Amino acid sequence: MQLSEPTEQEIRERAHRLWEQAGKPEGREEEFWRAAQQELRNEDKSNTQRTPDTL
Structure with a gap:
């Protein structure tokens, strides 16, 4: 099974959250x-x- 690379959007959202924190x-x-x-x-x-x- 090949692991997928995170998308640019996923990285952007996570980076923004880390930056805010x-x-x-x-x-x-x-x-x-x-x-x-x-x-x-x-x-x-x-x-x-x-x-x-x-849910």
Whole structure:
């Protein structure tokens, strides 16, 4: 099973959330982008069978 790469939109949303949680520092966009990308990749590896959330 091949793991999918996170989409640009997923990375953007995660990076924005991380940036907000860090107090919205200026000039660290790349740092948050890389952190978001890594988090999403790690989640994908630990969650090889993605199932829809049930309510």
